[in-house]
Amino acid sequence: MQIYKVGGAVRDRLLGKPVTDIDWVVVGATTEEMLAKGFRPVGADFPVFLHPKSGEEYALARTERKSGRGYGGFTFHASPEVTLEEDLIRRDLTINAIAEDDQQNLTDPYHGQRDLEARVLRHVSPAFAEDPLRVLRVARFAARYAALGFTVAPETLELMRELSESGELEALTAERSWKEISRALMEDQPQVFIQVLRDCDALKVLMPEVDALFGVPQPEAHHPEIDTGVHTLSVLEQSARHKQPLTVRWACLLHDLGKGLTPEEEWPRHIAHEHTGLKLIKAVNERFKAPKDCQELALLVGQYHTHGHRALELKPSTLLELLQSFDVYRRPQRFEEFIAACEMDARGRKGLEQRSYPQADYLRGAATAARSVAVQPLLEKGFKGPELGEAIKRERLKALKIYKETAQA
Structure with a gap:
């Protein structure tokens, strides 16, 4: 032995x-x-x-x-x-x-050892092409070791491409795929994982909704990088640089899926992409059976990330609706993760990686103002049932009006 x-x-x-x-x-x-x-x-x-x-x-x-x-x-x-x-x-x-x-x-x-020194990810034998999970594994290793200069050997990338085109990837279970995807997203350079999948034609099989973003332009004034796919990779890169949790990284990957549905004649504008993208985000969530917290945050970020960017302009009533949507009273952490995803989105733009994001503190302050409304005095006034709910809403709206006036004074 x-x-x-x-x-x-x-x-x-x-x-x-x-x-x-x-x-x-x-x-x-x-x-x-x-x-x-x-x-x-x-x-x-x-x-x-x-x-x-x-x-x-x-x-x-x-x-x-x-x-x-x-x-x-x-x-x-x-x-x-x-x-x-x-x-x-x-x-x-x-x-x-x-x-x-x-x-x-x-x-x-x-x-x-030779490949370690040469910083090359190379398959051992042709039998590599028998296991479709290896496409995801190699892309994950590329993300893990990109900072050390590792790249995928051309002949290995070609085998990965053959696997992508063979139909074998469709045989992967949601659980196995999610295990590799979630681990890859938590690597230091998760954007490399997505790029390698795209290089070997696996992304269009596994996540066609993400693959469709490449080549789709956005207004240069807001997106100097122009390409929506490139922007998505940059947002993912920022989420890793800022040590964000898996929930935030998953939301960052999926936040702009609606832009892939915009008709070409409307480019580079993407009106209502937040809403058109929800069905795509839901489809990706379900395909990989993502954990509930990842699913929920991805949908909320997809729907409301432009609200986050426009936070300083939002009317108090719209701000209240946003806070209610996140249930900031019982689930404050989820709103914090939303703010983080919005900030990563704002930083994931060419030349704007170091930009400040005052919307973050403004949104936190709004949540604090809404939470500060005391329920007991309303109960003492005799409010109950639906009337109590409406009274709380009125008081929170009042608190947000005062907060907005004070913050912008």
Whole structure:
């Protein structure tokens, strides 16, 4: 029995990055031997075991063969005869196909170290094209390591393109796709993830609504970058620079989908794109079964982001409607995330990345003013039921009128 570290733990150590999760592969062992040593079996598809003390995953060396469509369409073979090289060749990228023994000796049959030095993401073997999930994984690695200068090898990008055109991407489950998408959006350069998907024609399969934004112009006065797709990537980039949570990053990606529906004769204006985009945002949310908080914020940002930009001009009644839509009284954090998404949208424009955004503090102040209305005095006056609701609304509107006059005095 021989045990090796494999995959990300080896890769990140060689890159000088912190190692978090460690994967182990066991060569020359049987399931019975692992159980005899106290390892606990997990995973129904192939032999993976948890170490009795550390809880880390140990997998028996295995080979795989394509047997159906999609990520799960494989049959696996694990036995003591499977070599380390045979196990490594089934991995996605050369930089993930390096093994290390307990003396830090490396086994690198597919030249992963060379590609680490050259900053190249390259597939290990033609079998790469058998697994559609690898399109998303490679795009995610490109986003993670873009700051180190990594790019996707042309021949790997071509295989990704073949996968995109094969229909295999449609076989991915919503859960698997969302897992990769959500992880990619939380990388340091999530815009690279979207760009790589577009480069290999996967974006038009997975998110045609986002792909449709490229080539659609916007008014240069507000958008020096002009292209709506480029703007979307810039907004996503800003959301990562400002360490925004996943909810905000997802909303940033989808906020302008309505502009993809604008008839060409109306370009570069996009009247009512906030409303036309809602059905597209809903469709993308449902396609990937995004978590509820991501879905809700994306829809609200899509509908109201231009309200955020015009906050200083809004009438008190419109401002009150905005606050009510977000339920700022019970869910203040969601309104904070809306403000953040609006600010990222304002900064995601060529040459305007450092612009100030006074609308943020103005909106926060408005929310505070509306929340400051006390309910108890109205109850003491005898208001109840629908009348109480109307009385609270009147008092909040009054508070917002005073706030607006004071703030703009």
